[in-house]
Amino acid sequence: MDMRRFVIKKTIYLAITLFAILLTNFVLFRIMPGDPIRAWIPKGISPEVAEIIRENLHLNDPMYEQFYYYLVNVFQLDFGVTSSYQMGTEVTEILIPRIFNTLVLVGIGTTIAVFAGVALGRYVAWRRGQAADTVGMAFTLTFYTMPTFLLALGLLILFAGTLDWFPLRGAYGEIPFMDNPPPYSQMSLLEKVVSRGYHIVLPVLAFSIQIMADFVLIMRNSLTDVLTEDYIITARAKGLSDEAVLKDHAMRNALLPVVTVMAIAFGWVVGGEIMVELIFSYEGIGQLTWDAVNKRDFPLLQALFLIMAVGVLFANLIADIVYTYLDPRVKI
Numbered sequence: 001m002d003m004r005r006f007v008i009k010k011t012i013y014l015a016i017t018l019f020a021i022l023l024t025n026f027v028l029f030r031i032m033p034g035d036p037i038r039a040w041i042p043k044g045i046s047p048e049v050a051e052i053i054r055e056n057l058h059l060n061d062p063m064y065e066q067f068y069y070y071l072v073n074v075f076q077l078d079f080g081v082t083s084s085y086q087m088g089t090e091v092t093e094i095l096i097p098r099i100f101n102t103l104v105l106v107g108i109g110t111t112i113a114v115f116a117g118v119a120l121g122r123y124v125a126w127r128r129g130q131a132a133d134t135v136g137m138a139f140t141l142t143f144y145t146m147p148t149f150l151l152a153l154g155l156l157i158l159f160a161g162t163l164d165w166f167p168l169r170g171a172y173g174e175i176p177f178m179d180n181p182p183p184y185s186q187m188s189l190l191e192k193v194v195s196r197g198y199h200i201v202l203p204v205l206a207f208s209i210q211i212m213a214d215f216v217l218i219m220r221n222s223l224t225d226v227l228t229e230d231y232i233i234t235a236r237a238k239g240l241s242d243e244a245v246l247k248d249h250a251m252r253n254a255l256l257p258v259v260t261v262m263a264i265a266f267g268w269v270v271g272g273e274i275m276v277e278l279i280f281s282y283e284g285i286g287q288l289t290w291d292a293v294n295k296r297d298f299p300l301l302q303a304l305f306l307i308m309a310v311g312v313l314f315a316n317l318i319a320d321i322v323y324t325y326l327d328p329r330v331k332i
Helices: 003-028 036-040 047-056 063-075 091-126 131-145 148-162 189-226 230-237 242-267 274-279 285-295 298-326
Strands: none
Touching: 003 063, 003 298, 091 131, 091 189, 091 242, 091 274, 091 285, 091 298, 131 189, 148 189, 148 274, 189 242, 189 274, 230 242, 242 298, 274 285, 285 298
């Protein structure tokens, strides 16, 4: 099977899975106990007005008709209006700035975690049993087992509270060494970059250290297994240098499990990191999801769940394609 047929086949599977996700997301919020209208509209509204809203939202129609309208709205990026953030505001208007904030935080954090985790995992695996391996694994296991909120709180208390080096909250705002900074909307591009960079240091640090530990463990274990294979012994017997053996023979196969975890990690980029965003009061998707759950904002939750699921789905599709380049044994 050539690459074109492989991509077409995977795309068909993706379309089927996407339909299942849409169906599940549609049904989930209609089988929940209680009246979603009562959670969506202000208390004390008259039954007549509630009935008009139900008619406008097609909630009195049969389920299959409701699903049809839901599909049409989703493909038009119309997720309805929110009930918890300036009621009547389009969900899309709320999501766009939050998604951008989360992409900046989790995107940068995940990228740092992947490269640093793979590099450290490679370093300790090549020196298995030595002092570097012991120290590296002690560092990795410490942060691997540490709860995210505990690490985030520690960084917040030390660097934002005690030392006052970084801000306590927010995705942007004050600028270091600048008195009376203008509102963010009136800042120049450079000032906006500096503002975001200043506010994002601690959240990125908390997020990337936690995720990096996963990649270190996976890379170390995978590379350790690969280094015991017969073809590695053969490569060394041919007189190849350690760097050539590691780079050209071992790393290619050792990266296969890392690609899987990497796909999942990048798939959740749009999902945010709830604990980190809550502790640092970072206005992203994670914090928005928490607030939407507490306020029972069904239209907003429905959009958030769909975005997260679709992100993971497409990330796994990319991982499947990358697999075929990394490992010729994978049949396409």
